Amino acid sequence: xxxxxxxxxxxxxxxxxxxxxxxxxxxxxxxxxxxxxxxxxxxxxxxxxxxxxxxxxxxxxxxxxxxxxxxxxxxxxxxxxxxxxxxxxxxxxxxxxxxxxxxx
Numbered sequence: 001x002x003x004x005x006x007x008x009x010x011x012x013x014x015x016x017x018x019x020x021x022x023x024x025x026x027x028x029x030x031x032x033x034x035x036x037x038x039x040x041x042x043x044x045x046x047x048x049x050x051x052x053x054x055x056x057x058x059x060x061x062x063x064x065x066x067x068x069x070x071x072x073x074x075x076x077x078x079x080x081x082x083x084x085x086x087x088x089x090x091x092x093x094x095x096x097x098x099x100x101x102x103x104x
Contacts, residue, residue: 025087050087
């Protein structure tokens with residue numbers, strides 16, 4: 001099943017594309033957009049370079065953050081808010097179809 005994802009890049013440009021279910025947000029963005037300095041640790045929840053902000057309307061659909069993600073987000077030298085997530089920790093599910101995220 002394909003999941004539609006709406007990505008707003010660091011310059012404010014929006015790109016819409018479809019990816020296979022169970023692809024992480026990090027992998028979807030890397031495969032489609034290849035942004036500079038994004039996903040450096042290759043999805044191991046170590047660096048925080050896949051930090052995204054999930055649209056508030058979509059945020060409640062997501063599985064809750066696990067301890068490792070919470071701890072890493074606290075160490076980042078960027079503004080974190082309640083909609084901050086690590087793209088490597090979110091596998092796209094059918095319930096997330098048409099999700100909108102912004103690359104931080």
